[in-house]
Amino acid sequence: MLLLAIWGGGLNVANYLIQPIGQLIGAAGQIKQGNLSVRVVTSDLVSELGVLGQEFNKMVAELESKRHQLTQANEQLESRRKFTENVLAGVSSGVIGLDRTGNVHLQNGAARALLNVEKEDYLN
Numbered sequence: 001m002l003l004l005a006i007w008g009g010g011l012n013v014a015n016y017l018i019q020p021i022g023q024l025i026g027a028a029g030q031i032k033q034g035n036l037s038v039r040v041v042t043s044d045l046v047s048e049l050g051v052l053g054q055e056f057n058k059m060v061a062e063l064e065s066k067r068h069q070l071t072q073a074n075e076q077l078e079s080r081r082k083f084t085e086n087v088l089a090g091v092s093s094g095v096i097g098l099d100r101t102g103n104v105h106l107q108n109g110a111a112r113a114l115l116n117v118e119k120e121d122y123l124n
Helices: 002-032 048-089 109-115
Strands: 096-098 104-107
Touching: 002 048, 048 104
Parallel strands: none
Antiparallel strands: 096 104
């Protein structure tokens, strides 16, 4: 009977340890799939596993925030690029935009006509 009680207590301790680790593994799999809104339950904030879960949630929240910031920055850059192209399309003079290394990154129709090239011929 004592052996059965010890065995049952051991199973309870094992479940207590395995469940949070299983949640972390499951959440990590969802993050790998691109789901940054996933969080783990951190009901036990005193143990190392509870602290690990809490820190995991903080890390995922920070990743989610950074991804949102990058998405917004990319949308803003794309909007500026389209605006610049629209402005340059109305300019009758040939305009070519270069980056710091001398690569063409922007050209208007007048520049392409003057140089007798297609847009894809110069853009990197």
